[in-house]
Amino acid sequence: MTTKLTLTGLKQLLLPPRPNTGSADIAAIRARALFQAPEGAMTKRGGNLAEFLRLVSLFEDLGRRDLARVARIVHEREYSDGEYICEEGRPGAALFIVRRGVVEVVRRGAGAQDVPLALLEPPASFEESAAIETGVIRWFSVRARGPVSLLALGKTDVDGLILNYPVLANKVLVRLAGIMTMRLQMLIDAELHRESEERAEDKA
């Protein structure tokens, strides 16, 4: 699926109809914009690890040899249904990529209830900022929906790539910067869209 940064496209992309969508869930709109998987994220599933990594937008620019190098350093993790992968209020130390299953991004709402923000499928990634800077406190939690297989890439692994394979790391970091810029753009657009809708509602 191609992401179009037009107002109509964004509305379709970011605001699919949800049963409990209300005015109190404005944070969820922002969050979904942030977690929306970039272009082509929800497509085919790969066989071996390197083939799978080719599908991840972060590693799209890498060649076969570089993908094999990345495949050598990622950590494969298995999570059971309902298990938290990362928790709100804790520092991030790794970037995660969904390999199999579905994970749910949630945020603690009033009364310590988890407010669902987004669902992520392979090969979506989350917590990219932890791969370039540890110690950033998370404002969301991610938990498994059913059995989930994830790939994790720690900051030291990324540092190792930067030190030993600067060309490879440069490609990854450029993609990372691109993804984060796009998400920021989508967030701003979503915010503008929400404001314009609110104004329209006020006028009506």
Added chain:
Amino acid sequence: MTAASSTPAGVVMKCLVATAAAAISVYLVWGLRSFIVPAFVGCLLAYICRPLVARLERWIPRSVAVGLLLVLFASVALVGFNSVRAAIPSEAALLELRVRALYALNRHYRALMELDASWSRGNRLYQLIHRDLDPLMDRVSDVLALTPDEHAQFVASRDRSTDAVSARSDRLLDYERANAYATEMRAGRTGRSDAAPKTIGGSASSAPATSVPKNEPTGLGNVLSAWIIAPLIFPFLLWDTGNIKRGVLSAVPNRLFEPTLAVLADVDEALGNYVRGIFLECCALGLTVIVLISIVGVPLRWAIAIGIFTGASNVVPYMGFAAALVSGLTYALLAEDVHSMLPLVTPDTFAVWVVAAVSLAELLKNALYEPIVLGGAVKLHPLVVVIGVLGGATLFGPAGMLLAIPTITIVKGLVASSARHLRAYGLM
């Protein structure tokens, strides 16, 4: 936690298992202690070489890079072994060295203390410290003095082929006579009877001398069999492309995954900073010692040897200065001709200048190299350093002394980082 494990029986069972695991760990560490240090050295070397292999891997396959490093290490070891073998003096040269050393020692001691011909009266300094210093001097003299057999061998080995060589031989024989006289004087002063037989007629030193080589092959064999593990571990760890780390992390429960990643990153950073810092500091100190003592008048060949020895010893805290001082002073006391770049340096003041040069190098290390190069890589209390080094030496010998600080650095980093991250992740 399951309901069963929270019952008193479950807690008792847990405690029993933990105690048994701790006991087995201690038993294994103690039983395999001879392999721990070589294994640790192999791991440390591999850790140091990992970035180099990774750099080489950009152009050549990893296996070739590891092979090249192994060949390099083998070549360095071979060259080092040959250099050491070439530097070991022959039996005759060793006797000559002992004669010169004892003569220089007696001469300088006598000059410093202004001793009279009977070696019993000296200046105020001598009166002040002779009760403590004389026994020490006697012991050193006993070690250096030749036995009658050795004396005969020494005299017989004197070469008189040319005038120059003959003059040198005569000078050495004069030294030996002066040594024998000094030993007699000392024996007469203290009334000792055990010093004289060694020089005049006894062969006290021959018995222990024969017993030592008997045990040597067995001891050397044990050491070699233990140390063979280091070159085995080294390539295997270098070959690894992250499987070990991934294996360790795969055994970690999910909720501890991120804290463990963060702790490993901290320990890696602490150890990397220490290894890089200490390597640069040792190189800087060694080079400074080489330059300064060369200026003072130590020949470049010996200055390089003393510099390398100093740099290598500096891995153990406070040992670099001691090594430079002892080796520099030994050379200064033995040197007969001094060719210094500084006009103020004379053979009589040479030792003082060497001490000054070594002290200046130590000052530079403390004031300049350590803050800049090592920085805050190792913030250890001096008492912890001393206890750690002594403990390492007691448990594992010289290698334990060498590896005490890296071990303390790792443990300190591990404990501090674990506590910090476990708190941050709400696990403690």
